[in-house]
Amino acid sequence: AYITKEAIPATTTDGPVAYAPGLPAIVDNDTVAIRVDVQHKKITVAEGVSFWAWTFGDSVPGPVLRVRVGQIVKFTMFNRSGLTAEVSPPMPHSIDFHAAMVDPHDKYRSINPGEALHFQFTANYPGVFMYHCGTPVILQHMISGMTGMIIVEPKNGFPGKVDKEFTIVQNEFYLKQNDSMYETDVNSARNRQPMFVTFNGKYKQYVQSPLEVKAGDRVRLYILNAGANLTSSFHVVGTIFDKVWLDGNPHNELRGMQTVELGSSNGAIVEFVVPEKGTYAFVDHSFASVEQGAIGLIEAK
Amino acid sequence: AYITKEAIPATTTDGPVAYAPGLPAIVDNDTVAIRVDVQHKKITVAEGVSFWAWTFGDSVPGPVLRVRVGQIVKFTMFNRSGLTAEVSPPMPHSIDFHAAMVDPHDKYRSINPGEALHFQFTANYPGVFMYHCGTPVILQHMISGMTGMIIVEPKNGFPGKVDKEFTIVQNEFYLKQNDSMYETDVNSARNRQPMFVTFNGKYKQYVQSPLEVKAGDRVRLYILNAGANLTSSFHVVGTIFDKVWLDGNPHNELRGMQTVELGSSNGAIVEFVVPEKGTYAFVDHSFASVEQGAIGLIEAK
Amino acid sequence: AYITKEAIPATTTDGPVAYAPGLPAIVDNDTVAIRVDVQHKKITVAEGVSFWAWTFGDSVPGPVLRVRVGQIVKFTMFNRSGLTAEVSPPMPHSIDFHAAMVDPHDKYRSINPGEALHFQFTANYPGVFMYHCGTPVILQHMISGMTGMIIVEPKNGFPGKVDKEFTIVQNEFYLKQNDSMYETDVNSARNRQPMFVTFNGKYKQYVQSPLEVKAGDRVRLYILNAGANLTSSFHVVGTIFDKVWLDGNPHNELRGMQTVELGSSNGAIVEFVVPEKGTYAFVDHSFASVEQGAIGLIEAK
Ligand SMILES: [Cu+2]
Ligand SMILES: [Cu+2]
Ligand SMILES: [Cu+2]
Ligand SMILES: [Cu+2]
Ligand SMILES: [Cu+2]
Ligand SMILES: [Cu+2]
Ligand code: NA
Ligand code: NA
Ligand code: NA
Ligand code: NA
Ligand code: NA
Ligand code: NA
Ligand SMILES: [Zn+2]
Ligand SMILES: [Zn+2]
Ligand SMILES: [Zn+2]
Ligand SMILES: [Zn+2]
Ligand SMILES: [Zn+2]
Ligand SMILES: [Zn+2]
Ligand SMILES: [Zn+2]
Ligand SMILES: [Zn+2]
Ligand SMILES: [Zn+2]
DSSP states (O other): OEEEEOOOOSSSEESSEEOTTSOOOOOOSSEEEEEEOEEEEEEEEETTEEEEEEEETTBSSOOEEEEETTOEEEEEEEBOGGGGTTTSOOOOBOOEETTOOSOHHHHTOOBOTTEEEEEEEEOOSOEEEEEEOOOSSHHHHHHTTOEEEEEEEOTTOSSSOOSEEEEEEEEEEOEEEETTEEEEOHHHHHTTOOSEEEETTBTTHHHHSOEEEOTTOEEEEEEEEOOSSOOEEEEETTOOBSEEEETTOTTSEEOSBSEEEEOTTOEEEEEEEOOSSEEEEEEESSHHHHHTTOEEEEEEO | OEEEOOOOOSSSEESSEEOTTOOOOOOOSSEEEEEEOEEEEEEEEETTEEEEEEEETTBSSOOEEEEETTOEEEEEEEBOGGGGTTTSOOOOBOOEETTOOSOHHHHTOOBOTTOEEEEEEEOOSOEEEEEEOOOSSHHHHHHTTOEEEEEEEOTTOSSSOOSEEEEEEEEEEOEEEETTEEEEOHHHHHTTOOSEEEETTBTTHHHHSOEEEOTTOEEEEEEEEOOSSOOEEEEETTOOBSEEEETTOTTSEEOSBSEEEEOTTOEEEEEEEOOSSEEEEEEESSHHHHHTTOEEEEEEO | OEEEOOOOOSSSEESSEEOTTOOOOOOOSSEEEEEEOEEEEEEEEETTEEEEEEEETTBSSOOEEEEETTOEEEEEEEBOGGGGTTTSOOOOBOOEETTOOSOHHHHTOOBOTTOEEEEEEEOOSOEEEEEEOOOSSHHHHHHTTOEEEEEEEOTTOSSSOOSEEEEEEEEEEOEEEETTEEEEOHHHHHTTOOSEEEETTBTTHHHHSOEEEOTTOEEEEEEEEOOSSOOEEEEETTOOBSEEEETTOTTSEEOSBSEEEEOTTOEEEEEEEOOSSEEEEEEESSHHHHHTTOEEEEEEO
């Protein structure tokens, strides 16, 4: 890895990235350039609950990345936290890709505000992987929002044809009130007592705006439990997962599953058929998590 | 689904149902009629600890149901909660079968006291599935007792011959004292801090009355972690699971397991041989759960 | 099993035992004699944090044992707790091997201070198994330090060749201060709120003294989550597990995993290649556990 000082770009990302529940298009090359910058940004988790998050790209969780087995990923990250110094103290950040096999001491190093980090890795294994900031105190960086999903497709894509695909990252928010804003609360994070548990970063957002499918569709979900602490018992009401690929690797197939248990930083691909028109909820079947926000709807027309 | 108003039957269930640790006989037809009513009923969890539960059938957890892949299940549920209005406020309830593939918005609708719900589904996948009330606040309905197990057998039954079979549902109780009775406590449920964790609904009941087998028996357990929140690390002291079928599907086989980790709403079938005469404890190997009641005995003569 | 009263031996163990992260040599016989005694001993978990632990052998967790499928294990355990009566009340103890198939009522009986327990078992299944004291209150005995790992190799050893092997036991400490010492705290154990979560019993010990490997090495870790309560989301930063064998049985293979979720008392064998020179952290990716000590380093020269 090497560090440079360059003019900060206008946008916070570049390359095959998208915001969940979408998937980025895949780049059909031997190498793929991806840039995901770090910034400090005010994020709203639920109505009336905002805090100064530390984000990859523009959201919590960060953007979904998508590459292919065998591709060389040329990665760049600017630390933009100096741009918001008047509202949030700038600080070093880093990035750790679970999809990479590299020396963390080198590639996952922390960079200062104003610096840009550059390294490359080859994606060796297909799957749904986590990325996150690895700068100490890591727990603090993770609960501040610095997590996301990178999908690595097999060389010929994931086997089987599906009608709809969505990406869903579950994570916990540990917050406490501070005047009209909220701030992260390391104490409740150490006690594993979240204030919110969300899909793609917003309390019950897909109850308000369901994911849309058609009756009879085969649906594939790329899911990641970004933690920082709890397991997720991911379940879709009204259907059964005919395939579950643990950590997103087709070799790790379970069939006919009602629920998939994901450890903190486990991913999965789940597929199911939508049996008829209707409204199908997806939840973390630890129902305390549902109360804390981990519920969404899939509307089948 | 459709709703009717009819005379409430004398009994609370009909069809292939049994109370755990038993298994119902299977009905050998293309269709099978099952009725499980909802009532409000005083339930005793441990000595001196009773509360007004909301139950399927007559117990917490509800009765075990058993059907076969390909069968059409014609299901009926009366909401009998009006019958105990003087001691427990009547209210709407519903039922969600993890074994079904249907529109939840239609089939899993809430019905009022005095109403009867009717719908049907086809059992597509073999396994050990959860059912539960899905009426908001779902967490409240689940911790009030509204969970149970439905077994779906493969068309030719589960492979292999066993000598003894039992059903075991683990669930958590979140209670607080209110005069001489107890009542459910949503706060401790949200904090994932149970008062009791039990097998088939009663604190250490199988320490008092062990399950009975013979030395040399091959034993099959149908187990379900009904939550509402925690994982279960199910273990039998003194033997090893030679087969574990995750969510009860023979395709998902693990071998030689000491412990099976079940997410909230995961089931499993485990098989083991009883090596010699003796007393074998079964536990949730999260030992806080054992202190809270999740221990039983198997006595081998 | 039978109990004797004999002179207490000079050392606390005999046979194929080693202290983690090491592995004992395997004995190449049809039978193997192993002795692991119980004692009460002052143990230091972190700087300034010592308590009177109840230990197998000389450490918390106890020594790693290693046998082979088909071997008859002739086991002996002295209860040495009477030797430290002036500082820690002597008491009965026992041992429960998850690798054995025996009547717990007989073999896992409690013995008094000054007694020696003798029993034998055949190791039937390959794997990474837990052993622990099973004397009530078991939760108290487990959090006092009475847990360890026993490895059972297939008859021809575990398949595949590796360059380096280490053993890692994760466990939780539930302590509270008592003057200049600490003591176990059953209350926080019942609430599943540990003070420390460690690898091989010492807070962040492998951050101070990393495990040493070479770039390009294929590394095999024998891991055990001894609990007593939480799951472990075991992960190595900078690489991917190309093989995971759940509970250490090669039939239960997952591939290309970023993280393996271990229930309380689940083991696993994980293998990975060290891609280049560098420093690779291993963690419980529930990051509260990292704050509580569950982080170590692997240094690749
Ligand atoms: Cu950071
Ligand atoms: Cu459900
Ligand atoms: Cu209900
Ligand atoms: Cu045990
Ligand atoms: Cu003991
Ligand atoms: Cu990580
Ligand atoms: Na959970
Ligand atoms: Na479902
Ligand atoms: Na648990
Ligand atoms: Na056992
Ligand atoms: Na955990
Ligand atoms: Na990694
Ligand atoms: Zn540059
Ligand atoms: Zn492959
Ligand atoms: Zn609908
Ligand atoms: Zn009717
Ligand atoms: Zn099949
Ligand atoms: Zn006995
Ligand atoms: Zn002797
Ligand atoms: Zn084999
Ligand atoms: Zn380095």
